[in-house]
Amino acid sequence: MATMTAAQLRAQAKLEYDAFLAGCPSRRLLDRISDKWVSLVLAALGSAGSHPGDDCAVGPRPMRYSELSRRLAGVSQKMLTQTLRSLERDGLITRTVTPTVPVTVTYELTDLGHSLHGLMRGIKEWAEEHMDEVLTNREKYDTHTT
Template identity: 45%
Template sequence: MDTGFDLRKHGGVEVFLRDCPTRAVLELIASKWTMLVLVALEDGRPMRFGELRRRLDGVTPKVLTQTLRALEREGLLTRSVYPTVPPRVEYRLTELGQEVGGLIQGITLWSQANIAAIQAAREEFDERAALLQQDPVAPDR
């Protein structure tokens, strides 16, 4: 498959290839919970696990733990453990994490600004789909 300019010839990566390391990073960043963690931490203030869990309505402890570990592994956040009883653990974005968090914040703002148009498009689509269910031989408009 021709994907345009082939960076591999120049020592770069080709994100459209299955084994490209960039693809794994994109898959992580594109995850719903990753995006929400990045936005929650984007202001630079450290947060504890419980704080993040309350902020991210609907996330399970298991999924939040997996997401935080993956972000730490990729260098997008730091996990600081303080020797208290019980131990206090805080999460904070690294410089790299703040950079991608800013990009995700832009997507969040775009989503909020355009939600009415998106909801209207959904309703229109669902109405057309319902009409097609009633009359399957009607042409798709």
């Protein structure tokens, strides 16, 4: 049996990725990116509008932690920190520290993050557009099943 290089092993594994299989690593990635805070951070960094509802006012740009915290109403400091760290670990965002007084830390989408942004943005927009229908359907279902 021939020995495979690391690159060959990765190429072989890539061919075998199937998120329907319990042990597939892509399943863990799907779990990560389906988290609501991950979705919202990626959406915010990809189109950092200056006001809620004004998402297209400014294109992708670096954002400070405090900007992200304000933009993502309801996120705890702990959850935002964990989310940003996980996105940085996965290579979806970069964290840049600027030695100012006080230190300035900004977050920005990487090329990989930009490739995912469009999907996440579409899901966010779909949810906003169809929320009334979903609420109506939930109400109908709940009144018929009880």
